[in-house]
Amino acid sequence: MFDIEKIRGDFPILNQEIYGKPLAYLDNAATTQKPQCVIDTVTRYYEHDNANEHRGVHALSERATADYEAARKKIASFFNARSEREVIFTRGTTEAINLIASSWGGVHIKSGDEVLITHMEHHSNIVPWQMLCDRVGATLKVVPINDRGEIIMDAFDALLSERTRLVGVVHMSNALGTINPVESMIEKAHATGAIVLVDGAQAAAHLAVDVQALDADFYVTSAHKMYGPTGVGVLIGREAILETMPPYQGGGDMISMVTFEKTEYNDLPYKFEAGTPHIAGVIGFGKAIEYIQGIGFDAIGKREQQLLAYATAKAEVFDGLRQIGTAKEKACVLSFVLDSVHPHDLGTIVDREGVAIRAGHHCAMPVMQFFNVPATARASFSIYNTEAEVDTLFSALKKAQAIFA
Amino acid sequence: MMFDLRDLYLQVIVDHNKAPRNFGKLAHFNHEADGYNPLCGDKLHVYLDVNDNGIIEDVSFEGEGCAISVASASLMTEAVKGTPLSDFQQKFDTFQHMVTSDLEELPDEEQLGKLAVLAGVREFPSRIKCAVLCWHTLKSAVEDSHQVAKTE
Ligand SMILES: Cc1ncc(COP(=O)(O)O)c(C=O)c1O
Numbered sequence: 001m002f003d004i005e006k007i008r009g010d011f012p013i014l015n016q017e018i019y020g021k022p023l024a025y026l027d028n029a030a031t032t033q034k035p036q037c038v039i040d041t042v043t044r045y046y047e048h049d050n051a052n053e054h055r056g057v058h059a060l061s062e063r064a065t066a067d068y069e070a071a072r073k074k075i076a077s078f079f080n081a082r083s084e085r086e087v088i089f090t091r092g093t094t095e096a097i098n099l100i101a102s103s104w105g106g107v108h109i110k111s112g113d114e115v116l117i118t119h120m121e122h123h124s125n126i127v128p129w130q131m132l133c134d135r136v137g138a139t140l141k142v143v144p145i146n147d148r149g150e151i152i153m154d155a156f157d158a159l160l161s162e163r164t165r166l167v168g169v170v171h172m173s174n175a176l177g178t179i180n181p182v183e184s185m186i187e188k189a190h191a192t193g194a195i196v197l198v199d200g201a202q203a204a205a206h207l208a209v210d211v212q213a214l215d216a217d218f219y220v221t222s223a224h225k226m227y228g229p230t231g232v233g234v235l236i237g238r239e240a241i242l243e244t245m246p247p248y249q250g251g252g253d254m255i256s257m258v259t260f261e262k263t264e265y266n267d268l269p270y271k272f273e274a275g276t277p278h279i280a281g282v283i284g285f286g287k288a289i290e291y292i293q294g295i296g297f298d299a300i301g302k303r304e305q306q307l308l309a310y311a312t313a314k315a316e317v318f319d320g321l322r323q324i325g326t327a328k329e330k331a332c333v334l335s336f337v338l339d340s341v342h343p344h345d346l347g348t349i350v351d352r353e354g355v356a357i358r359a360g361h362h363c364a365m366p367v368m369q370f371f372n373v374p375a376t377a378r379a380s381f382s383i384y385n386t387e388a389e390v391d392t393l394f395s396a397l398k399k400a401q402a403i404f405a
Numbered sequence: 406m407m408f409d410l411r412d413l414y415l416q417v418i419v420d421h422n423k424a425p426r427n428f429g430k431l432a433h434f435n436h437e438a439d440g441y442n443p444l445c446g447d448k449l450h451v452y453l454d455v456n457d458n459g460i461i462e463d464v465s466f467e468g469e470g471c472a473i474s475v476a477s478a479s480l481m482t483e484a485v486k487g488t489p490l491s492d493f494q495q496k497f498d499t500f501q502h503m504v505t506s507d508l509e510e511l512p513d514e515e516q517l518g519k520l521a522v523l524a525g526v527r528e529f530p531s532r533i534k535c536a537v538l539c540w541h542t543l544k545s546a547v548e549d550s551h552q553v554a555k556t557e
Binding site: 341342343344345348349352359360361365368374375399403404 | 410411413414419422423444445446447448469470471472473529531532535
């Protein structure tokens, strides 16, 4: 049973007024709110267990280490990684992609090779590849999208070649809500010898992800979009590939033996975790995963689709509204423009009604260029959102139209 | 005190957004500049024609942006057209001061004229840059800096 009142009660921040109106937080694609259990876990860590991990023999350090590694175990099982050696903590999706581009890309991508991404990638899955391609003389290719905001699969097939070393694809688009057919893309990429990086920053809070079933080589995401803390994320990589990669950063924890002549690197996953990590963040991430598991993706998926359908139906009959992103497979994102009100004015106006949405290019400028808009307004939903909040959004849109009428 | 949205979106602003004055490229101009706000994607281009006596003979702008940025650019062109170029820096400073001053401080309507309608942006910190982008762009044009103006 999906108990919305109970779920809303888990998120203390939701219970507040903005300019005298109840907060309707519809900016979940930017970051989700945190349930009390995650907040308590982080606080408890600092109140009781704080120490540096993997370094001390004292009780606090052992507790911090145990909790940190327990989180890794939880996260490994959540994504069905083959082992905890495949689970590397990073600062977030962005750092995970940079790690792959720099470490894996630096070794495996040579002049004349190709990296294939899609037109709907977040800047964090574009820019690191551009930087790499510029450095080594490789070529960045882009799979086009159609008017609904879906990858054109025929074009993907045509662009995939034996020169393609890596395919980078977003699992769920933050700008459009599109859920991409990553499983079949991975199968096709593997058939031509390319490896695949899936950007799961958006997807991981909304769909069950099984990296083995997908056969993904790299799957990356950020805790803060899954009810966890900011500043922490994860890279799940195929062990056989991670083994071939040099360290990303040098420092403490990533070594097993250092002399001035030579350093031996630590084993996976520590080889890629130089320095003191965001221990509280990782532990909070583990708790957030438990929270998601407590509700379960069946219930989450059903509820979120219901809410999206409700919002979409309203959008379709709203005068002067154009939806950006109408893929058949999509989740939780309603991106749109109004013909009489610029998205930034809209953002300001609905804010005064207590409604938090995002207005802008959503770090996906090529998507804006494709749809020929400078920016969009984006409402993005989560488990704690209600139909009443969607109604508030649409009456706020009416107010905005009235101001500009 | 709580500001109403109508304090930001005053009728003057809505009007100037709908029907911007001095919009489009000038046939004759001797200064120009680009302005860009990467955060919101607002783009502006201003054209400036200064005559031999140092008077701003004509000024215009093109571009796209939110209502605040379009209205501000439109109002700016009206405010500087026909005035001595040597007065521009002072106008720039006065405007900049108005949109960043404390809320209690009343805008100097005598100096600012119609521009005072933009004082409401002070209540909306994330929107101040929308109002000042055009001024930075015009400043770039005046100084022939050949750099894309930004507000940061
Ligand atoms: C699809 C997608 N990829 C990557 C990112 C980057 O995530 P982060 O900023 O947490 O590194 C985001 C979040 O903004 C995103 O939505």
